[in-house]
Amino acid sequence: MKEIEIKGHEDHHHHHHNHGAEAHEACVSLVPIFNHLEKEQMEEIMEVTHSVSYRKGENIYRAGDQSDSLYIVSEGRVKIYRLSESGKEQLLRVLHPGDFTGELALFRETIHEAYADAMEETSICTVKRSDLQGLLLKYPSISIKVLVEFSSRLEQSEKQATRFATEKVETRIALFLAECIDAESHSKEFVLPMSKKDLASYLGTTPETISRKLFELEDAGYIKQKTQKRIEILDLDGLLLT
Amino acid sequence: MKEIEIKGHEDHHHHHHNHGAEAHEACVSLVPIFNHLEKEQMEEIMEVTHSVSYRKGENIYRAGDQSDSLYIVSEGRVKIYRLSESGKEQLLRVLHPGDFTGELALFRETIHEAYADAMEETSICTVKRSDLQGLLLKYPSISIKVLVEFSSRLEQSEKQATRFATEKVETRIALFLAECIDAESHSKEFVLPMSKKDLASYLGTTPETISRKLFELEDAGYIKQKTQKRIEILDLDGLLLT
DNA sequence: CGACAGGTTGACCGTTATCAAAGATCGTGG
DNA sequence: CCACGATCTTTGATAACGGTCAACCTGTCG
Numbered sequence: 001m002k003e004i005e006i007k008g009h010e011d012h013h014h015h016h017h018n019h020g021a022e023a024h025e026a027c028v029s030l031v032p033i034f035n036h037l038e039k040e041q042m043e044e045i046m047e048v049t050h051s052v053s054y055r056k057g058e059n060i061y062r063a064g065d066q067s068d069s070l071y072i073v074s075e076g077r078v079k080i081y082r083l084s085e086s087g088k089e090q091l092l093r094v095l096h097p098g099d100f101t102g103e104l105a106l107f108r109e110t111i112h113e114a115y116a117d118a119m120e121e122t123s124i125c126t127v128k129r130s131d132l133q134g135l136l137l138k139y140p141s142i143s144i145k146v147l148v149e150f151s152s153r154l155e156q157s158e159k160q161a162t163r164f165a166t167e168k169v170e171t172r173i174a175l176f177l178a179e180c181i182d183a184e185s186h187s188k189e190f191v192l193p194m195s196k197k198d199l200a201s202y203l204g205t206t207p208e209t210i211s212r213k214l215f216e217l218e219d220a221g222y223i224k225q226k227t228q229k230r231i232e233i234l235d236l237d238g239l240l241l242t
Numbered sequence: 243m244k245e246i247e248i249k250g251h252e253d254h255h256h257h258h259h260n261h262g263a264e265a266h267e268a269c270v271s272l273v274p275i276f277n278h279l280e281k282e283q284m285e286e287i288m289e290v291t292h293s294v295s296y297r298k299g300e301n302i303y304r305a306g307d308q309s310d311s312l313y314i315v316s317e318g319r320v321k322i323y324r325l326s327e328s329g330k331e332q333l334l335r336v337l338h339p340g341d342f343t344g345e346l347a348l349f350r351e352t353i354h355e356a357y358a359d360a361m362e363e364t365s366i367c368t369v370k371r372s373d374l375q376g377l378l379l380k381y382p383s384i385s386i387k388v389l390v391e392f393s394s395r396l397e398q399s400e401k402q403a404t405r406f407a408t409e410k411v412e413t414r415i416a417l418f419l420a421e422c423i424d425a426e427s428h429s430k431e432f433v434l435p436m437s438k439k440d441l442a443s444y445l446g447t448t449p450e451t452i453s454r455k456l457f458e459l460e461d462a463g464y465i466k467q468k469t470q471k472r473i474e475i476l477d478l479d480g481l482l483l484t
Numbered sequence: 485c486g487a488c489a490g491g492t493t494g495a496c497c498g499t500t501a502t503c504a505a506a507g508a509t510c511g512t513g514g
Numbered sequence: 515c516c517a518c519g520a521t522c523t524t525t526g527a528t529a530a531c532g533g534t535c536a537a538c539c540t541g542t543c544g
Contacts, residue, residue, distance in 0.1 A: 082400065084408035085417060085482075092400055104397050107390040113397060136386060143385035144378060148349040150392040155346050155355060157399040158324065158334055164406030165446025166326035169500065175327060197522060204407025209500060211524055228509080228523075240327075411532065439490060451532060453492055470491075470541080 024051040027074040027125045032098045033145040041139065048131035054118035067112040068129045070102040076122025081201070082114045091202040093156075094119065094194065100149070106132060169205045173213050174242045176203060177223065181233055189232040196228075217242070266293040269316040269367045274340045275387040283381065290373035296360035309354040311368045312344040318364025323443070324356045333444040335398075336361070336436065342391070348374060411447045412455050416484045418445060419465065423475055431474040438470075459484070 078095040320337040
């Protein structure tokens with residue numbers, strides 16, 4: 001509770017509509033929940049979708065906005081975050097091309113509960129709720145793609161909640177690092193996918209603690225910090241036993 | 243990480259199949275994701291669903307089980323919980339009649355990540371994944387019902403995660419109490435929907451802390467503990483400013 | 485009535501947030 | 515291309531918050 005701090009976002013109504021038809025087509029064809037369809041069906045989808053671009057740092061939607069569209073990222077990265085009841089920001093996830101957001105928004109007359117900001121030059125494909133409902137009823141295979149995505153996000157969110165509820169910060173950090181090498185596989189070395197400030201927000205801690213714990217893990221010989229953002233895992237098993 | 247403690251569940255393969263056709267029909271007709279359909283369609287659904295009963299405390303599924311069914315509660319209550327990487331249990335939610343579970347399970351060849359136990363005499367309606375996929379493609383309106391449910395659970399889960407990440411225990415308890423009166427509306431008094439032990443697990447804390455914080459809230463004049471499980475809210479605004 | 489799980493209470497201390505200040509890094513505009 | 519400011523990161527000192535352990539109490543149910 002206490003004071004609610006609203007970050008100074010750029011006004012979000014001056015985004016640049018991308019009217020190039022080719023660009024829009026490229027955008028739609030990149031969308032995983034649609035691109036299994038036939039050509040004629042894709043054209044139908046093209047008609048109800050719109051492409052919009054956002055500059056780095058620009059706000060896409062914010063909590064309290066009327067939420068009536070599905071947003072699919074076609075280029076760039078988008079940060080989804082929430083403000084808690086006491087006004088603290090928590091990073092929920094980062095969307096990459098192909099990912100979508102819109103949440104509850106999609107099925108209920110409701111408002112957004114989270115914030116979305118472009119982290120870099122980003123272009124987004126939107127579909128209005130009314131149009132989407134039609135598509136879902138007409139092409140059940142789209143529903144199933146969305147269901148798969150939702151259920152895996154639910155899984156992810158519940159796993160994260162359980163970690164917050166039961167693991168201490170050091171363990172949460174260790175688990176995060178371990179998941180980073182999964183993603184970049186092959187090598188034992190990777191670059192942090194976000195700033196340590198954002199990482200702190202994502203892991204429910206503070207930048208100070210992130211910094212200190214990383215040095216503790218390094219002292220213990222589990223990792224090596226090559227540069228600010230580049231980390232090498234020296235002892236994965238040791239790390240996971242932390 | 244450390245030791246993984248597996249609770250001593252009763253064996254879960256000796257549940258009692260409920261073969262009464264009337265009972266099964268009653269079960270199916272209670273299911274919100276189906277009951278908007280026509281009579282002939284309901285009969286089709288009856289054919290692919292099965293009713294199963296569980297005794298109090300019996301395990302329905304556990305993490306690691308092959309997960310290939312949708313489970314819909316028709317009577318009783320079911321506790322869904324996870325074990326964290328370090329082996330601590332966290333209560334995720336309690337299912338009531340009409341609620342369903344099965345998660346990712348439904349759309350991917352995968353295993354359960356959570357545990358489900360009957361909290362009392364419970365009967366459950368199940369649908370195999372393969373049958374469900376057929377129903378979803380044939381009746382898109384079912385997909386949409388499931389999507390609505392998933393998106394609202396996702397919302398809920400992310401809200402909970404954000405609370406864990408950003409609020410202190412006292413605030414989480416206060417928010418929980420505030421939501422209890424919403425549910426039982428009208429009155430300023432309600433009964434805790436679970437034991438304080440389970441509540442501690444749900445809120446990511448310990449029974450000791452729950453006990454202490456409740457007395458602190460009482461000392462501060464925000465609430466009154468009438469009995470172990472019965473609480474009256476005296477000052478909701480004060481409580482929420484905690 | 486007795487046993488057992490659940491609940492309370494107290495003492496203690498480990499973990500992590502906070503505040504402050506200095507140092508590194510990045511992006512921007514001159 | 516460099517310099518500047520803003521932002522991110524590190525480091526230290528401090529204290530609050532909440533977990534743990536142990537003991538005792540209490541309600542519930544067979």
